Structures are given as C-alpha cells and as structure tokens.
Amino acid sequence: MMRSVLPVLSVVAAIFAIWYVASIGLNKPWAEDKARRAGVELSTSELILDTWSQKKPRLPAPHQVAAELWNTTGAMVQQGRALSKRSLIWHGWITLSSTLLGFVFGTGLGILLAIGIVHSRTMDMSVMPWVIASQTVPIIAIAPMIVVVLASLQVDDVVAKGVISMYLSFFPVVVGMVKGLRSPGAMQMDQMKTWNASRAQTFWALRLPASAPYLFASLKVGIAASLIGAVVAELSLSQDGGLGARMLGGSYYGQTIQIWSALIAAAILAAGLVAIIGLIQRITLKRMGMAA
Amino acid sequence: MTAPVISAQNLSLTFETNDGPVHALKDVTLAVEKGDFVSFIGPSGCGKTTFLRCMADLEQPTGGEITVNGVSPEEARRARAYGYVFQAAGLYPWRTIGGNIRLPLEIMGYGRSDQDARVQRVLDLVELAGFEKKFPWQLSGGMQQRASIARALAFDADILLMDEPFGALDEIVRDHLNEQLLQLWDKTNKTICFVTHSIPEAVYLSTKIVVMSPRPGRITDVIESPLPRQRPLDIRDTPEFIEIAHRVRDGLRAGHGDG
Ligand SMILES: Nc1ncnc2c1ncn2[C@@H]1O[C@H](COP(=O)(O)OP(=O)(O)OP(=O)(O)O)[C@@H](O)[C@H]1O
Ligand SMILES: [Mg+2]
Numbered sequence: 001m002m003r004s005v006l007p008v009l010s011v012v013a014a015i016f017a018i019w020y021v022a023s024i025g026l027n028k029p030w031a032e033d034k035a036r037r038a039g040v041e042l043s044t045s046e047l048i049l050d051t052w053s054q055k056k057p058r059l060p061a062p063h064q065v066a067a068e069l070w071n072t073t074g075a076m077v078q079q080g081r082a083l084s085k086r087s088l089i090w091h092g093w094i095t096l097s098s099t100l101l102g103f104v105f106g107t108g109l110g111i112l113l114a115i116g117i118v119h120s121r122t123m124d125m126s127v128m129p130w131v132i133a134s135q136t137v138p139i140i141a142i143a144p145m146i147v148v149v150l151a152s153l154q155v156d157d158v159v160a161k162g163v164i165s166m167y168l169s170f171f172p173v174v175v176g177m178v179k180g181l182r183s184p185g186a187m188q189m190d191q192m193k194t195w196n197a198s199r200a201q202t203f204w205a206l207r208l209p210a211s212a213p214y215l216f217a218s219l220k221v222g223i224a225a226s227l228i229g230a231v232v233a234e235l236s237l238s239q240d241g242g243l244g245a246r247m248l249g250g251s252y253y254g255q256t257i258q259i260w261s262a263l264i265a266a267a268i269l270a271a272g273l274v275a276i277i278g279l280i281q282r283i284t285l286k287r288m289g290m291a292a
Numbered sequence: 293m294t295a296p297v298i299s300a301q302n303l304s305l306t307f308e309t310n311d312g313p314v315h316a317l318k319d320v321t322l323a324v325e326k327g328d329f330v331s332f333i334g335p336s337g338c339g340k341t342t343f344l345r346c347m348a349d350l351e352q353p354t355g356g357e358i359t360v361n362g363v364s365p366e367e368a369r370r371a372r373a374y375g376y377v378f379q380a381a382g383l384y385p386w387r388t389i390g391g392n393i394r395l396p397l398e399i400m401g402y403g404r405s406d407q408d409a410r411v412q413r414v415l416d417l418v419e420l421a422g423f424e425k426k427f428p429w430q431l432s433g434g435m436q437q438r439a440s441i442a443r444a445l446a447f448d449a450d451i452l453l454m455d456e457p458f459g460a461l462d463e464i465v466r467d468h469l470n471e472q473l474l475q476l477w478d479k480t481n482k483t484i485c486f487v488t489h490s491i492p493e494a495v496y497l498s499t500k501i502v503v504m505s506p507r508p509g510r511i512t513d514v515i516e517s518p519l520p521r522q523r524p525l526d527i528r529d530t531p532e533f534i535e536i537a538h539r540v541r542d543g544l545r546a547g548h549g550d551g
Pocket of ligand 2: 341342
C-alpha cells in the first residue's frame with residue numbers, strides 16, 4: 001500500500017509546486033501593473049501573495065480553484081442548494097446524464113457492429129473501413145454544427161449532446177470487441193467444431209465470455225471519450241448548463257477560476273467513472289477466473 | 293467381421309506453404325476396428341496430428357479416401373461420433389469443472405437432469421468426483437487434463453481421438469493416467485486413436501501400434517499387440533512387452549534412416 005501511495009503523492013506534490021510557481025510567473029505582470037498605478041512598491045512576498053489571490057488571474061492558484069470547487073459543491077449542499085443552477089453538482093449532473101446516455105448507446109452500437117464484423121466477412125470488409133474513417137472526422141470541430149442541427153430538429157437537448165458522446169465512445173468499443181471476439185485460439189474454435197456447435201452457440205459460450213477483458217479495457221476509454229463529447233457538445237447548447245457551459249461562461253467573463261474549477265470537476269468526474277468501471281472489471285474478471 | 297470404424301485408403305494431404313508444398317500425409321492406408329486402441333508414434337512432423345485431424349474433419353485431405361463409422365468425417369462430426377482431446381486441456385477459466393464438462397452436453401441439447409447424471413458419471417470415471425464446483429485454476433495440470441478427457445467422454449461418442457493428451461505431464465502422473473485410461477477403455481468399449489511420442493506408453497496402451505515417418509508423412513509399420521486386454525503396470529517388465537518396444541524402436545529408426 002505504502003509503496004503505491006508514495007510515488008503518487010510525490011507526483012501530486014510536484015504538480016502543485018509547478019502549478020504555484022507557474023501562477024506566480026503568469027500573474028506577476030498584472031500584480032506589478034496594479035502596484036505601479038497605485039504608486040506603491042511591492043516586496044517579493046507581497047508580490048507572490050498577490051499573484052495567488054487575484055480575482056481574475058491568468059492562472060488561478062490551486063487553493064483558489066479548491067475554494068471555488070468547495071463553494072460551488074460542498075458549501076451549497078450545506079446551504080441546501082445542492083441543485084441550484086450555480087452549483088457544480090447540478091452542472092456535473094447535466095454533463096453526466098448526456099455522458100451516460102451517449103456511452104450506453106455508443107457501447108451498444110459498438111458491440112453490435114463488432115458482432116457483425118466478426119461474423120460476416122462482408123461486414124468486415126465494408127463496415128470496418130467506415131468505422132475507422134469515422135474517427136478521422138474532426139468531430140470536436142463540427143460538434144457545434146451537429147448539435148445545433150439536431151436541436152433545431154426538435155431533438156431533445158440531452159439526446160443531441162448524447163449523440164456526440166456516442167460518436168466518440170463507440171469506436172474504442174468496436175475495436176476492442178472485434179479483437180476480443182476474435183481472441184479464442186484456433187484450438188478452442190476447433191474444439192467447438194468437434195462438438196458441431198452452431199455459430200450462435202460458439203458466440204455465447206466462447207466468443208462473448210472470452211471478450212470480457214477486452215470489453216472492459218474499451219469501456220474505460222469509451223467513457224472518458226464520452227465525457228469529452230458531452231463537454232464539447234455543451235459548449236454549443238450552453239443554455240442548458242453543464243460543465244462545458246460553465247467553462248464557456250467563465251471564458252466570456254474572464255472568470256478563470258470558474259473555468260478551472262469546471263475543468264477539474266470534469267477531470268474528477270472522468271476519473272470517478274473510469275474507477276467505477278475498473279472496479280466492476282476487477283470483480284467480474286475475478287469471478288470469471290480471468291483476473292490478470 | 294464388421295466394417296472398420298475408421299478406414300483410410302491412400303490418404304494424402306499436402307499443405308501449400310510459402311516454402312513450397314509440405315507432404316504431411318502420403319498414401320496412408322489404415323483400418324481401425326471397433327474397440328481398437330490404436331497408438332500413433334513417430335518423429336515430430338510425421339503427420340500424426342494431421343491424420344487425427346483428418347478423422348475429425350478439422351483438416352481436408354487432398355487425396356485418397358477416409359471414412360469414419362462408414363461415412364465421411366464431416367457427416368461423422370455432425371453426428372457427434374467422436375470426442376477429441378487436444379494436447380492442452382483447453383478448459384474455460386470462467387466455467388467450473390462441472391460447467392466445462394457440461395458445455396458439450398448443453399451444445400448437443402441433452403436434458404438438464406441427464407446432464408447432471410453424465411457429469412457425475414464421467415467425474416467418477418476420471419476420479420475427479422467432488423471437484424465439480426472447482427475452477428480450472430484450482431486444479432493441477434494432470435487433473436485439468438483428466439477433466440478434459442471427462443469432457444470428451446460425457447457424450448455418446450464411441451470414438452475417442454486423443455492428441456498427446458499426457459505430453460506435458462510427469463512420468464508418475466502419466467503412468468497413473470495411462471492405467472485409468474485403459475480401465476476406461478475397457479469399461480466403455482470405445483475405439484481410441486491416441487498420438488504419443490513415448491514408446492512405453494504406446495506399447496502399454498495399444499492393441500495396435502502405428503509407426504509413422506516424416507517427409508512425406510507415411511506409415512512404416514503397423515504392430516498388432518499380443519498383450520492381453522487386462523494390463524497391470526508391471527506388464528512393462530515382461531519379455532513380450534520389451535520385444536514389442538524393440539520392434540517399435542526399430543521401426544522408428546528405419547523411418548529416420550531412409551528419411
Ligand atoms: N496448417 C498447416 N499449414 C502448413 N503446414 C502444416 C500445417 N499443419 C501441419 N503442417 C506440416 O505438416 C507436417 C505434419 O504436421 P503434424 O502436426 O501432423 O506433425 P506431428 O506428427 O503431429 O508432429 P508433432 O509430433 O511435433 O506433433 C509438418 O511438417 C507440419 O509443418
Ligand atoms: Mg502433433
């Protein structure tokens with residue numbers, strides 16, 4: 001335990017140190033500017049303290065972001081306003097709902113395509129190139145257009161955003177599941193043949209369980225991609241709220257602390273989702289006797 | 293005299309590879325009678341596995357004829373006429389031992405209570421009673437191999453094809469499994485084709501020993517064993533046994549010499 005915690009802690013400490021130093025450097029010009037106009041002379045320590053406590057710093061210091069995170073989550077829960085429109089919990093929930101919607105449908109689509117590709121040579125030849133081509137489209141760049149078009153077609157906003165999430169998350173699932181469904185060796189396939197098993201029987205009894213480790217690896221990538229999709233989509237449908245909308249709103253008004261806290265909230269959300277899948281993976285593979 | 297269970301007539305199989313054709317089998321002719329225990333022995337690459345795979349319809353011959361139970365290997369496979377034991381146990385890690393043995397039964401559509409009874413019966417047969425609920429990783433390699441044999445015995449196939457099933461096991465375990473396999477063969481009256489690299493194993497088990505040699509893969513000698521059906525392990529010290537073992541060794545040498 002100690003051996004795994006120590007390296008992690010030292011990396012975190014290093015990141016914070018670099019972060020604090022960087023915010024001194026980036027916010028110094030503004031602090032000096034203010035002092036010059038006020039006609040006062042700043043000592044080094046005063047200068048440093050100023051760079052760490054500005055209202056609209058170029059780079060907010062970690063404790064400023066932490067305070068903002070607390071003020072928009074825990075503090076609001078204490079005041080009984082957890083779901084107010086100013087709370088990051090509310091915005092996080094909006095992002096989470098389109099992330100999960102897109103993820104569920106993306107995973108479903110990915111698995112179905114993989115099943116088709118593995119069982120049909122025609123699909124392997126015709127669909128696989130399109131699956132790969134789909135990811136060369138700079139979806140992040142055209143997501144706003146897609147979202148706006150979908151929204152104008154009276155598609156529900158959550159669904160419109162979920163589509164972007166789905167688009168980004170189905171790909172790792174297709175690739176992983178094709179590999180997983182093909183992972184049984186020649187011997188295992190021959191064995192099925194000696195029992196004269198049908199393709200459906202081979203699928204349920206062999207291919208599908210054998211693909212489980214690949215599926216989980218894909219799901220982890222997929223859910224992270226799905227969250228990115230949701231955040232990007234929220235930049236276009238910002239009236240609904242969401243972490244993406246918070247980032248956009250923050251950038252309109254130069255509220256860098258707000259941008260950074262939304263960013264960190266998104267990272268925490270992503271880490272949490274990946275960790276949940278990791279946990280399910282550990283439990284499932286252990287029960288299946290396939291723990292790595 | 294009934295028709296042979298397996299009959300090969302001038303069977304040939306040539307693999308087309310990038311380095312040119314490989315004659316894995318050339319003009320192989322053999323008849324396996326009902327209830328025979330036939331061992332295939334020969335140096336690596338002489339086509340033992342290929343021959344067994346032809347019987348199992350896992351490989352398509354490029355020449356000659358082969359029938360299993362009087363029909364083509366494909367029809368025999370579709371009728372689930374044989375059980376095949378691969379060199380590696382190949383148990384599914386996500387199924388218990390019982391679940392693994394049950395798998396072919398589920399695929400073949402046996403009824404639930406019939407499945408239960410059969411699993412119990414074959415577990416007893418290979419002396420693994422009580423291990424039904426264990427997972428493969430909880431068993432030793434020898435026990436896993438016995439489970440895979442049990443799996444091949446669970447359904448009503450009267451032919452058993454075994455490709456070096458005990459190849460990876462130590463001598464003691466091997467002796468024990470050989471003894472069990474003989475008892476099993478005696479009890480079930482199956483026809484068994486068995487690939488091995490071990491001369492004592494081949495002589496101890498078989499009613500018929502097929503000696504093969506490579507390039508091209510062919511049969512150089514077929515030895516009918518005069519040993520009785522009941523064979524205690526110490527039969528291996530009798531003069532008859534040693535004499536057959538000599539003949540097998542000579543056959544293997546001759547194959548090497550003109551190869
Ligand atoms: N799928 C294949 N493609 C090409 N060549 C093959 C293939 N399978 C087997 N061979 C070749 O056919 C020959 C016979 O192979 P086979 O596996 O039957 O030998 P074997 O007697 O079982 O050997 P071993 O004792 O090592 O298992 C070998 O030369 C091998 O390289
Ligand atoms: Mg072989």
